[in-house]
Amino acid sequence: MNKKYSLLSVIGISLMLLSCQQTSSNLVYFNQVPPANTPKLFAPTIVNTDSIEINTVFNTSFTELFFTRIIDKKFIIHHSEFFDGKWSLPKPIQMFSEQGKESVAIDPSVSQDGNTMYFLGISPEDRLKNAKPDIYKSQKIDGKWQLATKVGYPISTEEYAESYPVVVADGSLYFTSDRPGSLGKRDIYRAQYLGDGKFDTPINIGPEVNSEKGERSTYVSPDESFLITANTYTDEKGFAVSFKKNGKWQKPTSFELGEDIEEDWAYYCPYMSPDNKYLFFSKRYSSPPNSGWKGVAKGEVYWVSSAEIFKNKEK
Secondary structure: OHHHHHHHHHHHHHHHHHHHHHHHHHHHOOOOOOOOOOOEEOOEOOOEOOOEEEEEEEOOOOOEEEEEEEEOOEEEEEEEEEEOOEEOOOEEOOOOOOOOOOOEEEEEEEOOOOOEEEEEEEOHHHHHOOOOOEEEEEEEEOOEEOOOEEOOOOOOOOOOOEEEEEEOOOOOEEEEEOOOOOOOOOEEEEEOEEEOOEEOOOEEOOOOOOOOOOOOOEEEOOOOOEEEEEOOOOOOOOEEEEEEEOOEEOOOEEOOOOOOOOOOEEEEEEEEOOOOOEEEEEEEEEOOOOOHHHHEEEEEEEEEEOHHHHHHHHO
16 A cells, blocks of 8 residues: 555656646746647747737847847847746847937847847948948846947948857857858858957858858857758748758758748748757748838747757758
């Protein structure tokens, strides 16, 4: 009898622990039921609202979430913080001194220690000059994100466009640019971090990934073992993944996204959750369809299981 009760106790404790683990896992994702192989809207009414939302990223400790929301033609990074067992309501982060004027702050990428954020930016001053996008950074000091400053040369340039910054584990930056030496409209570059906020000369990561069509919307894992980019390698929209083998990037291969691709929507901003369980991505609808950001009418953030992506690793 004692053995029977002992066994039941063990089973009960195991189930309780499993339940706690599942609850904890859901909690870091805003108590959302995780998706399987079919994409779902992420955090409706919290992240996804009637406004236009773009890209969602976490810090590595799952204590802060970032995304961009378009408000009155301003692209504003918002964030939510996790404390006392719950997430705060998303609030905007002021990146430029003249926050009331049209500006762009989008595509954030956060360092491993959670204290430096890089993003694609166009300040109000550059907006008036119709300048091309550059890469900016903000520092978190005493728990508050500071006004952003432009990351100087050789990252940002006056003549060319720099976008989609991704900071990896050692502080180095990946980004796209149309600077000389690019194979297509825009290529992916890597700049080694030298310390003290400085970077070495960016290096084109090579023809295995970069193509004549031009690359955009890129995510790189912190350990630089794989990258995900908007699919330019087939005639279909969606994303493709490249794995690094023996220190060399492999040719990207497209993967199933788990839904029928909607031709009138743009697919962009891939991002892998810090635990590698879920792919986040954004979809944008413009009216008319070819009007780009000027005609954007809807922007949404989705998430889906990453299992399909890692199937390609063994191929």
